[in-house]
Amino acid sequence: EVHLVESGGGLVQPGGSLRLYCAASGFTFSSYWMSWVRQAPGKGLEWVANINEDGSEKYYVDSVKGRFTFSRDNARNSLYLQMNNLRAEDTAVYYCVGGGYARFWGQGTLVTVSS
């Protein structure tokens, strides 16, 4: 059975940092592009970032460029999203997505940026 499990969310002050994790199982993780997608409370989906199979290509939405870093460890079937200089508008549920044609979605982890 396929699982994508996000963790690392929580409450952080503006300007602070958090590192999100996504643990993958049940599919050949290293063969697929993976993504982070977020959803602010009561709002729509927003694509955040993509990473290719070996981590050598990454793309980010303009609003997080220079602040967020997406990485992966194929030996550990894991994704990481390092989020620095967080802003109130980064408050959202963060989903990891992937497995070929966005087959699999995690259940999300909530990040709240507030003083």
Add this chain to the structure above:
Amino acid sequence: QAVVTQEPSLTVSPGGTVTLTCASSTGAVTSGHYPYWFQQRPGQAPRTLIYDTSDKHSWTPARFSGSLLGGKAALTLSGAQPEDEAEYYCLLSYGGGRVFGGGTKLTVL
């Protein structure tokens, strides 16, 4: 970055047919935007229904279909069921980046 536009809300009768559309601020949507469609029910994570304009996952009900229509990506639901009431999002690719539409709230009534 591009802006992707969807109808904010639509209503369909049970058993009826409805088409949701997805437009790009940069011009006509083509197969090169690799359109995706996602369904999100309240309180649940999204799930992917359609990828690459019209391809379906194994779990996608046959009553959903994707296409290009009049310069937009389109999701057609034929024979709406009560369980199809949900928010629907499209996603377009622009090179390495991706942009979601604002979503369409579909009511089955």
